[in-house]
Amino acid sequence: MDFNLQAEIKQLVATKREGQYWDFKEKHHDNKASLLHDILCLANSLHKGNKYLIFGVSDPQAGCEIKGVEQENRKSQTDLIDFLRSKPFAGDIRPEIELRTFELESHEIDVLIIFEKPFKPYYLRDEYRDRDKQIRANSIYTRNIDTNTPIDKSADIRIIEMMWRERFGLDVQPSDRIVDFLWKPEEWDKDIGNKECAYHKYNPEYQIQFGEPREFRDIFSYFYINKSSFIGEAEFKYLSTTLFTLSYMYCDEMRIQLAVPSNGHVRVSRREVWYMYYVLQSRNGAFLNFMTDSKLDFQSQSAEGIFLLYRNHDERKEFENYLSNNLRKLDDIHDSDIGRYIQSDLDREDKHFIFKPIEMVKVKNLFEYWRIHKDIT
Structure with missing residues (x-):
């Protein structure tokens, strides 16, 4: 409810x-x-x-x-x-x-x-x-x-x-209008990875300039078969004016293109649980829709990213409150094979993140359970 x-x-x-x-x-x-x-x-x-x-x-x-x-x-x-x-x-x-x-x-x-x-x-x-x-x-x-x-x-x-x-969008600020356009990626002339600039077909004064990506590695890189990943900055422009910037990334050696997720966490006493998420009702959520051609999934080959996808900020607050009050349910979830494998991979490379892959998988499983339960009650 x-x-x-x-x-x-x-x-x-x-x-x-x-x-x-x-x-x-x-x-x-x-x-x-x-x-x-x-x-x-x-x-x-x-x-x-x-x-x-x-x-x-x-x-x-x-x-x-x-x-x-x-x-x-x-x-x-x-x-x-x-x-x-x-x-x-x-x-x-x-x-x-x-x-x-x-x-x-x-x-x-x-x-x-x-x-x-x-x-x-x-x-x-x-x-x-x-x-x-x-x-x-x-x-x-x-x-x-x-x-x-x-x-x-x-x-x-x-x-x-x-x-x-x-x-007709005549009373919408350019920064809001370009976000609206992101929900229809088919109306853009774009070739991400090959062209530095994408522009709206019917309103070409709106453009996205993709900066040169640099190689980097974060915890989510390990959830894909190839850990090679890249991050860059995208400038959202109206004519020659930069309206705002957002970060984009390539994962699985450029096989999947995404907006960069936000970091989320809850703290109960001295324990902190960290995870990554997107909020659809936001600029970054619209950018994710644009980057994934409205598929809004994180699948690449046989692997999938471990991100939560909220409908809006209220849903995020609601789930984080639920998570804070149900850490025992989180702990009761069985450790996944993929989580254990990634943790061992990190140990071999002596890599350390505030994110725990086993726990990230559990948070996503609990979120999916919570959403189904919420929607039917």
Whole structure:
């Protein structure tokens, strides 16, 4: 279960009001046009972040009382996805959603998450009616503070203009835009290892300049069949301006290309456990996506790197807290053959790192167990 999300929803309910990115409904809609109207308004909100349609909580005029939805005919995530998929969205661009259920004050509430994506405005190319409610064709709805655009009207032209500017990236800083471009490596002209510069095919003013790599060896080098590895600096540029730099590396004698991972550790009393990781929701995570052509794996020949791949920084904090409280579970994991082999290799070469290969394998195994368990509970 996502405890951070649950805490956020609990906090929103406690405010006893609605806002630009959250809306309370005492029960699930019985009118589908009204449901679609609420989703469109939240999806088109200019709030920078996910939006929430919260079922099982009364509106502010009724005190935002937690009523729960366990006694009514509820819609499932599949119902809602199929509902949106069947509607004539302009350009076939639809809001991305997920339905989560939480328990608050002994009641179940459903939370429809509408994910923030740079695809606003969402609107229908044909009208949609359910009984006395009608979504108008080509009308753009949004949410301003705590109020939806009326179903028979359209948003102010100023707000609509801001949506289009967001979709076309006209209000995005160059340093953020180049990170967005990294999520589509197929749109780049690149030949890493052979060409010093990669540039975006459709926006060639955005470039990545790869500095000359130098040979080095770190603990992760030993997890590959060939321990030869190289590291270099990549400059991310807009025209002639360097926006930021990130480190890149080749492993297994240049057979695999990666962003350089971050070092992580937890400390309990005098014991420290070290490991390496990436956070997808970061510049370095986007760079990893670029370097691996969206594969996001660390496989080379029959060997694989021992890195953890977090979805976001909150997940990293959550796992490190779990690790700190479950060192006994970590110790109970059987020593792997690969971990023992690498440790003996290090001993033969008289190499010393703060990282312990046997423990790194255990941390990754515990992380995979934790994530599966978290996602199904």
